[in-house]
Amino acid sequence: MTDRDKTTLLAGWVLDGSGEPARKRVMIEVRNGAVNRIAPLEHGVQPREVLDFSADTVLPCLVDSHVHLFMSGNGDPEVRTRQLEAGFSEVLPKIEARIRRHMGSGVMAVRDGGDGRGHTLRFRQTVAQEKFPGFAIRAAGRAWRGSGRYGRLIGRPPAPGKSLAESIETSAAVEKPDHVKIVNSGLNSLLRFGKTTPPQFSREEMQAAVCAAEACGLKVMVHANGQAAVKSAVEAGCHSIEHGFFMGTDNLLRMADRRVVWVPTAVTMKAYAEALAPESREAQGARKNLDHQLEQLRKAKEAGVVVAVGSDAGSLCVHHGSGCLEEIRLLMDAGYSCTEAVRCATVHGARLLGVDHVGRRLTPGRPASFLVCPGDPxxxxxxxxRLKAVYVQGKRLEIGEP
Ligand SMILES: [Zn+2]
Structure with missing residues (x-):
């Protein structure tokens, strides 16, 4: 859009992010970077100059609510080790390339789940705004884990002699993260179906940690698989459960009740299943875990759990950008309609991240940030x-190949 004051688009279909069915043949009037009016073509005043997207679908920009920008999805163990050891100057251009991949897939906001050296938070605090002004990053910096427990790649244990809550409070003042990430369980087993690990922190520790984070104005995202680890995190008042494999129906009901957001990252198991030798026990285990997660998603939909799309991009064979699109597909495989899946990948994510300029519902008065995709919904x-265009606050972005 060259004229930022007023531009009008004709969209073949609009998914506004509310979860309602698509509207057909709609005029979208953009003024000063915001949506001024959305009206069916027959009722609108036909402008002389209109951007014709009449064969295309318009929807809000996507939000990936769980990524790790310091890693790629590369499955080569040597490459992954190098990535874990890289210094900030080495990782910086790679983070930039990964952001371009997100943008090329229509993802304009990400929530980072942590890295062991805090590179992504440093990137967000130093160069991100200048280099990617339309792209929003919310970063945890270094996550928190129990001493001697899983999570070394992305986090650290509380400082010696200090509780988790005290450590969060002290570090928040210095590091200034955008949210707090706590690892409260281990990984899923690929060999023993449904085997879970005990919580890393007690309910009391979690409760105090959430209070400390909230006192610093920060939300808490919790990595948790299995009934006990999810239950204690939800009851402690955390804001989102990450992964949540084998959490069980009681936890889903608890989360629906308390409006705790679930970020199921089902694509991680699909990626494992595809990366491992097809007939191996591990690949079969990953497939079973995936199926179980899709079953939990069906129950979550029924129970009214708020689900946000997160890919865990940067984990093994989950790629930045495309991982988010694959997770949307998995939600649809689990029974979500296309419009419901889009709501999980836009509005629910934007709300979770506290982002306003992208990912929000397309409605008058809100930022004119949207994607244009070829064809009908x-x-x-x-x-x-095959994105045709990305607009952020009324401005068309240059996007590379995803
Ligand atoms: Zn993660």
Whole structure:
């Protein structure tokens, strides 16, 4: 859009992010970077100059609510070790390339789940705004884990002699993270179906940690698989459960009740299943874990749990950008309609991140930030791989190949 004051688009279909069915043949009037009016073509005053997207679908920009920008999805163990050891100057251009991949897939906001050296938070605090002004990053910096427990790659244990809550409070003042990430369980077993690990922190420790984070104005995202680890995090008042494999129906009901957001990252198991030798026990285990997670998603939909799309991009064979699109597909495989899946990948994520300029519902008065995908909504999510345009606050972005 060259004229930022007023531009009008004709969209073939609009998914506004509310979860309502698509509206057909709609005029979108953009003024000063915001949506001024959305009206059906027959009722609108036909402007002389209109950007014709009449064969395309318009929807809000995507939000990936769980990524690790310091890593790629590369599955080569040597490459992954190098990535873990990289210094800030080495990782910086790589983070930039990963952000471009997100943008090329229509993802304009990400929530980072942590890295062991705090590179992504440093990137967000130093160069991100200048280099990627339309792209929002919310970063945890270094996560928290129990001493001697899983999570070394992305986090640290509380400082010696200090509780988790005290450590969060002290470090928040110095590091200034955007949210707090706590690892409260281990990984899923690929060999023993449904085997879970005990919580890393007690309910009391979690409760005090959430209070400390909230006192610093920060939300808490908790990595938790299994019934006990999820239950204690939800009851402690955390804001989102990450992964949540094998959490069970009681936890889903608890989360629906308390409006705790679930970020299921189902694509991680699909990626494992595809990366491992097809007939191996591990690949079969990953497939079973995936199926179980999709079953939990069906129950979550029924129970009214708020689900946000997060890919865990940067974990093994989950790629930045495309991982988010694959997770949308998995939600649809689990029974979410296309419009419901889009709401999970836009509005729910934007709310969780506290981002306003992208990912919000397309409605008058809100920022004119949206994607244009070829074809009708039936083509989603595949058409997101062939984005025609990305607009952020009324401005068309240059996007590279995803
Ligand atoms: Zn993660």
């Amino acid at each position: 039936e083509q989603l999510p595949d058409s997101l791989y």
